Amino acid sequence: MDRESRFHLVFAALFVLSFVAGSTLDEWGPAWRDPQVRLSSFAIGVIWLTAFFMRRSKSFLDQQKVLRDRIERLEHRLRDLEDER
16 A cells, blocks of 8 residues: 555544544533534544645655756756767
8 A cells, every 4th residue: 555545544534533533522521512514524624635735746846856857967968969979
């Protein structure tokens, strides 16, 4: 299993766990009134999306660095070949 799959499985488990924890809090604490959209689930979802897009943007920037480096090396090689000619 790759890192991204594990990442999504962990956050999916946290998301489901927040629903279960919210319903058990309703049973354990009769005075507890959780909002219709569970706040903990919403927070985990927002964190999940933020972390996912941050990881994707980091991956994209790393790919961009590699491509820039390749272009620079190819341009240098091309100049060397032109100089040899």
